[in-house]
Amino acid sequence: xxxxxxxxxxxxxxxxxxxxxxxxxxxxxxxxxxxxxxxxxxxxxxxxxxxxx
Numbered sequence: 001x002x003x004x005x006x007x008x009x010x011x012x013x014x015x016x017x018x019x020x021x022x023x024x025x026x027x028x029x030x031x032x033x034x035x036x037x038x039x040x041x042x043x044x045x046x047x048x049x050x051x052x053x
Contacts, residue, residue, distance in 0.1 A: 045051075
């Protein structure tokens, strides 16, 4: 009986992991990367000045 429930449990865990990655992790990673890049540009312009062209 435990063997019959094992595939359902594994499928449920895979779906949970998939939803966590797509709903929580991927957007958080995208926000962190874009925010980090913006912060780097801001700090660079703070030190070097704005572009002069």
